[in-house]
Amino acid sequence: MEINTLPISASTRGKLISTGYTSLSSLSSISPSRLAQDLRIQESEAVEILKVASVNCGVGNSDGTRAIVAGAQTAWDMLHEEEFARRITTSCEEFDQILGGGISLKEVTEFGGVPGIGKTQMGIQLAVNVQIPVDYGGLGGKAIYIDTEGSFMVERALQIAEACVEDLLDNGPARKDFRASQPNLSAKNLLRDIFYFRVCSYTEQIALVNYLEKFISEHKEVKAIIVDSVTFHFRQDFQDMALRTRLLSNMALKLMQLAKKFNLAVVLMNQVTTKYCDGSFRLTLALGDSWSHTCTNRVILYWEGNERYAYMDKSPSLPSASAPYAVTSKGIRSSASNCKRIKLMQA
Amino acid sequence: MHPQNLLLLSPQKCTLGCPILDRSLAGGIPCKSITEIVAESGSGKTQLCLQLLLTAQLPTPLGGLSASSFYIHTEFPVPLRRLRQLAHSFKSSYSNVFASSSSSSSSSSSTSSSDPCDFIFVRPVHTADQLFDLLLKLDSLLENPPTELPVKLIVIDSIAALFRSEFENNPGDLKRRSSLFFKIAGKLKSQAERFGLAVVITNQVVDVMTSSEGINGLKIGNLGNLYSSGRRVYPSLGPSWAHCVNSRLFLSRDEEILGDHVGSGEYVCRQTRRQLHVLFAPHLPICVEESLRLSFASVFSSEDRNNLRKCTKSVCLVASKMKVWRASRISLVVVIANQLQMLGYGSMENDLQQENLDLCQRGKFWFHFLPGDTNRRG
Numbered sequence: 001m002e003i004n005t006l007p008i009s010a011s012t013r014g015k016l017i018s019t020g021y022t023s024l025s026s027l028s029s030i031s032p033s034r035l036a037q038d039l040r041i042q043e044s045e046a047v048e049i050l051k052v053a054s055v056n057c058g059v060g061n062s063d064g065t066r067a068i069v070a071g072a073q074t075a076w077d078m079l080h081e082e083e084f085a086r087r088i089t090t091s092c093e094e095f096d097q098i099l100g101g102g103i104s105l106k107e108v109t110e111f112g113g114v115p116g117i118g119k120t121q122m123g124i125q126l127a128v129n130v131q132i133p134v135d136y137g138g139l140g141g142k143a144i145y146i147d148t149e150g151s152f153m154v155e156r157a158l159q160i161a162e163a164c165v166e167d168l169l170d171n172g173p174a175r176k177d178f179r180a181s182q183p184n185l186s187a188k189n190l191l192r193d194i195f196y197f198r199v200c201s202y203t204e205q206i207a208l209v210n211y212l213e214k215f216i217s218e219h220k221e222v223k224a225i226i227v228d229s230v231t232f233h234f235r236q237d238f239q240d241m242a243l244r245t246r247l248l249s250n251m252a253l254k255l256m257q258l259a260k261k262f263n264l265a266v267v268l269m270n271q272v273t274t275k276y277c278d279g280s281f282r283l284t285l286a287l288g289d290s291w292s293h294t295c296t297n298r299v300i301l302y303w304e305g306n307e308r309y310a311y312m313d314k315s316p317s318l319p320s321a322s323a324p325y326a327v328t329s330k331g332i333r334s335s336a337s338n339c340k341r342i343k344l345m346q347a
Numbered sequence: 348m349h350p351q352n353l354l355l356l357s358p359q360k361c362t363l364g365c366p367i368l369d370r371s372l373a374g375g376i377p378c379k380s381i382t383e384i385v386a387e388s389g390s391g392k393t394q395l396c397l398q399l400l401l402t403a404q405l406p407t408p409l410g411g412l413s414a415s416s417f418y419i420h421t422e423f424p425v426p427l428r429r430l431r432q433l434a435h436s437f438k439s440s441y442s443n444v445f446a447s448s449s450s451s452s453s454s455s456s457s458t459s460s461s462d463p464c465d466f467i468f469v470r471p472v473h474t475a476d477q478l479f480d481l482l483l484k485l486d487s488l489l490e491n492p493p494t495e496l497p498v499k500l501i502v503i504d505s506i507a508a509l510f511r512s513e514f515e516n517n518p519g520d521l522k523r524r525s526s527l528f529f530k531i532a533g534k535l536k537s538q539a540e541r542f543g544l545a546v547v548i549t550n551q552v553v554d555v556m557t558s559s560e561g562i563n564g565l566k567i568g569n570l571g572n573l574y575s576s577g578r579r580v581y582p583s584l585g586p587s588w589a590h591c592v593n594s595r596l597f598l599s600r601d602e603e604i605l606g607d608h609v610g611s612g613e614y615v616c617r618q619t620r621r622q623l624h625v626l627f628a629p630h631l632p633i634c635v636e637e638s639l640r641l642s643f644a645s646v647f648s649s650e651d652r653n654n655l656r657k658c659t660k661s662v663c664l665v666a667s668k669m670k671v672w673r674a675s676r677i678s679l680v681v682v683i684a685n686q687l688q689m690l691g692y693g694s695m696e697n698d699l700q701q702e703n704l705d706l707c708q709r710g711k712f713w714f715h716f717l718p719g720d721t722n723r724r725g
Binding site: 114115116120121144149150151152153154155156157188191192194195196197198200201207208211215232233235236237271272273274276283303305306 | 348350351352353354356357358373377379380381518521523525526527529530533536537539540541565566567568569571585586587589590592593595626627629630
């Protein structure tokens with residue numbers, strides 16, 4: 001009975017409950033005039049009630065009169081938000097282009113590929129890039145790195161962080177006072193702001209994802225959650241495959257909620273498996289078809305000859321395209337080949 | 348649940364015993380992760396593993412883990428004789444380490460000096476389920492080590508032998524097999540994380556029969572096509588197993604014909620060239636390769652001149668005892684019983700251990716002489 005928690009007068013509360021508005025969610029999608037009609041009160045009082053309810057929900061605008069329906073947004077507002085929202089760069093121009101500028105916040109992006117293609121490298125690069133200060137065009141946030149496989153090597157992360165700092169100082173604004181005002185930009189500080197968790201079983205993984213909400217509400221600067229990889233512990237023998245599907249979809253739902261609530265990016269790494277269909281073996285991403293629905297964006301990393309390519313497989317707003325990238329000692333960078341064209345594939 | 352402080356995390360590495368090989372692996376085999384060595388038979392993977400069992404006992408300033416090791420083997424016969432050989436030469440190379448350790452353990456009643464083999468635990472397994480059960484029992488060994496050195500290295504030689512006979516080639520069996528991979532790898536990784544272990548697993552290769560399309564031609568890692576002994580090969584157990592390991596190293600062997608002396612009829616110089624490639628590793632982004640040499644004392648890089656000189660001495664003694672043709676500078680290529688080869692050259696010296704000579708005389712050998720200089724790397 002969440003209505004009880006609202007700071008409104010007892011008589012108003014009584015009216016709400018008797019009319020059938022027993023939970024906050026029922027108040028979230030109703031217009032003030034309708035509420036006034038139902039409760040037989042003045043419209044201004046209804047607006048006040050809705051404002052209090054929306055503030056308590058933590059959703060929506062603080063000025064309840066602007067939105068037509070408290071708790072919801074118009075598409076126009078959403079478009080504005082998206083245009084000005086920053087994205088996390090991958091340090092590779094072509095890769096950023098196929099992602100529409102970088103990894104977007106409030107969405108779950110999945111990277112899948114064979115071993116050795118650079119998934120862990122991408123994870124470390126993103127964990128470092130999310131911390132690029134706002135003055136340099138980044139988000140200035142912190143990162144949570146959940147390592148399920150033990151592939152995270154601190155020395156490699158230090159290498160990537162040092163290269164990132166070098167690049168920023170080389171290409172950033174050249175004003176001396178500006179650079180002096182960024183004394184905190186060092187590789188060690190970048191590593192300090194990556195919250196690293198190591199999980200060794202699927203139960204630990206699920207428990208950690210459940211705990212993340214509390215953790216992030218205490219560390220509000222977190223802007224990226226990277227899970228490398230989300231599949232490893234789930235590929236063991238599950239007697240009951242339905243249980244596995246349930247656990248996975250629960251976890252995915254929680255991650256999506258975290259992304260939307262705290263306005264951060266969730267990046268998941270996936271593995272490949274061979275699927276036996278029509279008498280032959282095909283390579284697909286692991287965890288099955290039901291998992292494919294849970295992520296917002298899906299990028300497949302693959303080899304073509306001696307070059308690494310990224311292919312935008314699933315996205316609600318971006319076309320399918322592939323882009324070459326390279327894994328260098330500095331991390332993920334643009335491929336050095338001469339023909340750096342983005343190939344648009346006919347879907 | 349608390350996040351770990353990254354600045355305090357610095358995984359130890361176990362040296363391979365050769366500084367140049369260590370350099371190409373950025374220090375050696377890392378702890379808390381699984382390293383896989385993929386090679387054809389006869390390439391030297393067991394030799395490398397045996398050497399690791401010994402170097403793990405070195406103290407940390409010398410690059411070791413100051414730890415005992417656990418050797419799980421699946422292929423027979425067990426290389427115990429070779430291990431003893433290596434332990435003997437290891438002890439003499441690092442005599443200061445073992446002398447000090449035996450003097451410090453004067454409280455224990457060991458009258459003889461400590462033998463490196465005392466700190467190596469060997470166990471056979473025959474099936475994959477047995478391996479998993481053994482890993483479960485290992486927990487108690489890891490918590491309460493029977494010797495004063497804790498166990499920090501686990502070597503499984505080889506994993507492929509466990510899986511290649513039990514499972515048929517139908518989807519059901521393959522699925523069961525791959526879930527076993529993840530079960531075993533998951534257990535190993537959680538033990539590695541909990542106790543700070545380095546895990547080394549060896550794997551075999553299969554020949555690639557079909558063209559490069561499809562699953563058989565799937566490129567995993569930096570090298571597209573792996574070649575060994577002139578054939579195109581592929582690591583066995585498939586892409587599922589590739590996901591279970593953190594790093595993968597590939598040892599290739601090739602027979603090379605040196606020089607162009609076929610015209611004279613008697614001189615055919617063959618040499619086995621062994622190379623170490625990094626296929627994929629999270630901390631080694633660039634593919635490196637390093638030429639390996641095996642000797643009866645150790646595995647080392649062909650660039651390592653100190654070790655080359657040591658080999659040379661023993662080779663020359665053999666030549667003098669056999670009363671072969673001398674020249675002021677000769678290059679020798681010696682093939683000894685279990686296909687170890689060395690290349691070295693230098694002057695004749697007579698101050699060598701009798702044991703090395705015994706070993707040479709027990710095996711078969713061919714001598715090929717090549718007058719004049721040849722390049723050391725071959």
